[in-house]
Amino acid sequence: MSDLLYAEEEEALRAAVRDLLTDHCDAAGVIARTESDAPHDLALWKSLAGAMGLAGLLIPEELDGQGATHRETAVVLEELGRVVALVPYLTSAVVATEALLECGADDLLSRLASATVIGALAVALNVPAGGTHRTVRVENGGLHGELTGIADAAVADILLVPADDGGLYAVDAAAVTIVPQVSLDLTRPLATVVLEGAPAGCSARPDPPCAAPCGPAPDCSPRNNSGWPNGR
Secondary structure (H helix, E strand, O other): OHHHOOOHHHHHHHHHHHHHHHHHOOHHHHHHHHOOOOOOOHHHHHHHHHHOOHHHOOOOHHHOOOOOOHHHHHHHHHHHHHHOOOOOHHHHHHHHHHHHHOOOOHHHHHHHHOOOOOEEEOOOOOOOOOOOOOOEEEEOOEEEEEEEEEEOHHHOOEEEEEEOOOOEEEEEHHHOEEEEEOOOOOOOOEEEEEEEEEEOOOOOOOOOOOEEOOOOOOOOOOOOOOOOOOOO
């Protein structure tokens, strides 16, 4: 039963995150952001991801991360959800990170951990477990296609794009066109990602497919089978 309760260290993390959010996420400010053309709070993200090191919470210490578990991540997500913080934590520090951990994509994981880039998996969040997600076409070394409903694509630096050849490609966001979409949930900014020949030089094709930062396909044997908690 004690395993269901948060430990003292986890509650200390909660308190630290809550203190930071108290200074940044008043209700009126959050509402104003959701109604603006730039809803993401990148100043808050910089504090969370960089100053507190939370971007690398799930990333091993040898890759400049914190080497923590999903319990600590759940604490952060609970606090972010409590105040509806408009930061790309779920998409970058959890979903994109989990995809890269499955691949051993060490270089890109180190960049995520250091908060120098924001990552986003270019798969719509409304795809059910076991469902079919959209892919793009690989042609002459480039990626072609359109992916809709991609959370936090507007602030991502790296997009992890699934392709019809079974690869998951790490694509520079500057090489694609990102068009904001109107979302029913204004606290979760969505966008359409349009690829018209974006370079497809970084991928891996294991079973299941996963991503690589560049160069030869890495060892993509799974490192864990855990899912991720819901939250911001």
